[in-house]
Amino acid sequence: MAGEDSIQELELSSPPCLHFIAAFLAMEPPDIIISFARDCGGGKILERVQRFIWEHCINRTDTKPFAPYLRSFLKKLIVEIESSGEVVIDELYEKYVYYMSLKDNESVKGNARFSKTISFLFPRECWDLSSCPKSRKLEVLLHCSVNMLEGDTGCTIWPSSLFLSEFILSFPEVFTNKSCFEVGSGVGLVGICLAHIKASQVILSDGDLSTLANMRLNLESNKLTTRNDFLEHAVDSNMVQCLHLPWESAAENELLQIKPDIVLGADVIYDPLCLPHLVRVLAVLLNREGLYADGRNDRSDVCPRNQKCAKSNTCCVFDGSLGKSTRNIDHNDVYMHNGLQRWPVAYIASVIRNIDTFNCFLALAEEANLSVLDITEKMKPFNLLPYAKSYQQSSIRMLCISYLSK
Ligand SMILES: C[S@@+](CC[C@H](N)C(=O)[O-])C[C@H]1O[C@@H](n2cnc3c(N)ncnc32)[C@H](O)[C@@H]1O
Structure with missing residues (x-):
């Protein structure tokens, strides 16, 4: 497990973190969100950034993430972290495996509904x-x-x-x-x-x-x-x-x-x-x-x-x-x-x-x-x-x- 940066908390109200969460809730393309995640961590997605993603996006209780979107996001995020030589936290792996195991409901291919949040940032x-x-x-x-x-x-x-x-x-x-x-x-x-x-x-x-x-x-x-x-x-x-x-x-x-x-x-x-x-x-x-x-x-x-x-x-x-x-x-x-x-x-x-x-x-x-x-x-x-x-x-x-x- 990565450890040396885990004590520092990310500043929730800083523009990179605000943009990262808003982009995730609006279901922007995963590549865009991952680039905001890098900005939050000063260029790297270290453990504290991963924990931030886990807490404020993946594990949120107020909105239900759309499974196919979350699966694709997690896949790209894990590949990004691994390819830069960092360690992926267990929670992200476990969640990805969980979403991999879900079969897409037939309705996802038809007229399935999902929720997204549009955040106007003043x-x-x-x-x-x-x-x-x-x-x-x-x-x-x-x-x-x-x-x-x-x-x-x-x-x-x-x-x-x-x-x-x-x-x-x-x-x-x-x-x-x-x-x-x-x-x-x-x-x-x-x-x-x-x-x-x-x-x-x-x-x-x-x-x-x-x-x-x-x-x-x-x-x-x-x-x-x-x-x-x-x-x-x-x-x-x-x-x-x-x-x-x-x-x-x-x-x-x-x-x-x-x-x-x-x-x-x-x-x-x-x-x-x-x-x-x-x-x-x-x-x-x-x-x-x-x-x-x-x-x-x-x-x-x-x-x-x-x-x-x-x-x-x-x-x-x-x-x-x-x-x-x-x-x-x-x-x-x-x-x-x-x-x-x-x-x-x-x-x-x-x-x-x-x-x-x-x-x-x-x-x-x-x-x-x-x-x-x-x-x-x-x-x-x-x-x-x-x-x-x-x-x-x-x-x-x-x-x-x-x-x-x-
Ligand atoms: C491209 S969507 C735009 C929806 C929304 N204004 C937006 O920008 O997200 C066009 C909207 O116009 C409605 N619409 C299209 N033709 C219409 C018509 N002949 N009479 C009334 N509403 C119509 C559609 O049901 C749809 O909600």
Whole structure:
């Protein structure tokens, strides 16, 4: 047994250790986690690092590790330790042998579910944000499927929802006390972040029933209560409404009742067949002309960025057909498309996988009288997931969409 370094404890709150645990709980690829383990030990995975891994990851009692993932991680970890000439502690060997002996259940190959924890780690520059908890981290437990296509793709966490969540937590003043409605909500991560920063109302929606069931489970696992029906006014700030809302069949009068201040969406621009329906839904939700008579949205809010962020005084606007930014405009313009009304507005985070599909979205949006602004460069969120090496902020665009007055 290795022994000479066993007396020293690792500092749990040091960045390498925090990143190591967060990466493990988020089920980042084993190679990434092993490189964090090396960082924790100053380049080596000696006994104290192994004991740290054992205590804070492998032997945790609060989360149940997903057996195939843990087996693969342990295998790579043991090979790494042995090949650098160090001694592997008995507990790691024993656990690996145990997982080797488990036969993969049939369901693992199909639609098996597992839990992962997404930890938003707030760097020092965020500590005065209202979204930053005392613990300096926000942990969200999510049940996901091993099958990326399950629930019409809604039972997996897609990178755009990580980005949109970082955006919400980085600019909480945009969303706090606003009524927020999300389309294609998937696992529900964005809704959990909206509830965390105290949006006045959080309404999530999806067109797939199994995705909705999984979303509700996730919300409840994160101490939120759920409702399946629409309530005009939220009765409790911990309550999230989960609506079955396929874009194709969403009735206009149903959409008109919702009256959100902010519409959100992550990774919803990908299927050309669905785009006309998605754009119709956005146009109905964002067009409030004639709806202000009741005074509910007679708002005089100023652009929230004016209060805080000097860097966001301009935005780019897409050319409706080319998908390129063509001019710079003042950020306030985002909120000025309806004359003096700043709301409603939509924030849609998107990976552009296919430029033709994206241009099709822009053309449909233009036809529907929607302006689409690319605000990615001007409203950059903080990097709250520094350990998530498999996710790149730079692959995502943030669009700000509003209805243009006729
Ligand atoms: C790629 S996933 C993104 C999920 C989640 N927003 C995220 O980023 O992790 C697309 C989501 O949109 C939903 N969706 C796809 N087509 C839809 C439609 N026609 N009507 C309503 N929801 C739809 C899917 O069920 C799925 O949850």
